[in-house]
Structures are given as C-alpha cells and as structure tokens.
Amino acid sequence: MIRSEIFREIAPVLRDRLVVCNIGIPSQELYAIDDQPTNFYMLGTMGLASSIGLGLALSQPKPVVAIDGDGSVLTNLGTLATIANNVADNFILLIIDNGSYGSTGDQPTYAGARTSLARVAEACGCERVVECRGEATRDALEDALASGEMTIIVCKCDSGNAKMPVITMDPVTIRDRFMAAVAD
C-alpha cells in the first residue's frame, strides 16, 4: 500500500480535522484527493510539519493531525523530543514511513533500513506510539482521535507516488483559509 492509497482511506477521517501536511508529493496528493480549508499545505521547509502541528495543537483546543514522512522526521529528529516533553493531547503525528524520500525520487532513508522511528519516538519519551501497516492506518487514526491522548503513529508502507499536479494556490491563501477554519 502506498501513501496515496492510505490518503484515500483516511480522507473521510481527516476531512473536518485540522491537518498540517508535509511538503512535496504528500501535500499534492492530499490536495488532489480531498482539498479542505482545514488542510494546511507546506510548500517548502522540509522537516517542520510536526513542529507546526505541535505549535498549533498547543495554541487551540481542536485536534490536530500532522502528516509527516520518514525522511522529513529524520531531518528534524529533535522534534520527537520536543513533542514528548510538551504534551498536547489534541496532537497526532502521523508518520507515513515508506522508507524513502518520496518527493525526490524514492531514494532510501535510514528509516527503511536499521532505524526504527517508533523506537526513537519511545526513547524520546513519547508515551503513546503506535506502529502499523498501511492497511491499518485508518483504524489507528480513529483510535488516536478517540483516545484524547497525544499519539505518534508510524505507518509502515510501500514506497511510491501518485502523479498529481503541483499546488498553485498562493501560500497566503492557504494560510488565510486555514486560519479561518481553525477559528471557525
């Protein structure tokens, strides 16, 4: 199961939730599959989806789902320590771990080799860490939302991208409609 197939399965769960989506093909796929004003698309800045999501979760009461990638988490690994030490129970970090840098040509990441991001998250002090297969992502996400506890989901799935157009929406438009949805 590849990321875009997972997105199609979880889109109904994400629809009314605040979502911060990682740079590159993940944002393009989510935008094409189910664009919502409650989605914040990153157009740049690899690695900061989880940080933006945590800042958002700590600043308002609605649940926040940050969708990140294994490569992006590896580039900002300290984020897992920050998340663990600043608990926001309305925060879910969903790491789509396909073992590759998907947006740049599927080069392998260390998460697809010897490194377990779930175990790194646990070692950082995250208390609710769930590792699942792509097929189980929807259930894991629904469980996490129902738990009311900060959850890190590491979804192990296959490498591969759907061919989707680049997002041409202006960043200020993305930000403005997202902030209106946050405040709504």
Place this chain on the structure above:
Amino acid sequence: MVEDINVRIVDDLVANGVTLITTVPCKQLAEVIREVEYREGVLHIPSNKEDEGMGLCAGAFMGGRRAAIIMQNTAVGVTINALTTLIQYYRIPLPMLISYRGGLGEPVACQVEMAVHTEALLAELNIPTFHFRRTADVEDLDKILKFTFMCNKPVAILSHTSFWGGY
C-alpha cells in the same frame, strides 16, 4: 530608567500579546530565558534547533497566539530556509530576539566568523533589523513588537554584548 532588562523584555512581549516563546540558549540569554520560563501566562517551549522553533511559532500563530523566538545570531545561518519558505512565504509575524556574539570584547574567535555574516544575511533576506546596544535601547522593544505584528514579517533585534552588560 530600566530596572531589569530581562523582566522588561518579557513584560513588553506579554503586553503585546505574546503567549508562546521558543528559545535556544546562549550564555547571554540565560537570564531572559529564565524569566520566560517562570513568567505566568507565557508558554515556554525550548527548541533543539532554531528552525524547529520557527515551525512551532508558525503553528502557534495559525492557532491564534502571538509567538516569538529567542536565539543566538549563529541561528541566522541555520534558519534561512525556514525564514524564506515558511515565515516570509506565508507572511507570519515573528519577533526574533537575537544575541549578537562576535563583537568587541568577544573572547571566542569562532563567534566572529558568523558575526561578520549576520547583518549581511539579514539584509539579503530583507528582514527589518533593529539594534540594542545600550540598556536604554530596550525602550524601543514595544514599538518593534507593534511593528512586527503590523507588517506580518520576521523582524530581527540584534542585541549586542554591550546591551547585556559585557562578556
């Protein structure tokens, strides 16, 4: 007359609605970071790296808070991508209180290496930059914060060692 610059800085941040402050330590910032940590009504989130802190601030802003970052000038080198592709691109206001190492009296040679690039980099990024050289310069902070939240830009306050009372 400024009684305590560290208290005054946090007073002005709070008076301008800042409720989340992220910090990466510098020896010169130790006291103001302590003040941030213990101030009621301010959520202090230490960051491991300054670009991570800018992500936190961006998220906090979109969640309805005003946020600020406190860091050393070496962080300007770390955060150029976050500043351009996140903070500037999405037009997010971000006050940056920056300790400016590497000036007169500096004992650590390597600090000079980043100091010589700091102002040029900020200028290249078109980041409005203000200087705190003497204690009394803290009087400008309130106006700088109002300016930042008026124009929705990252704004740098380069606080020189002389401002913090020397090495």
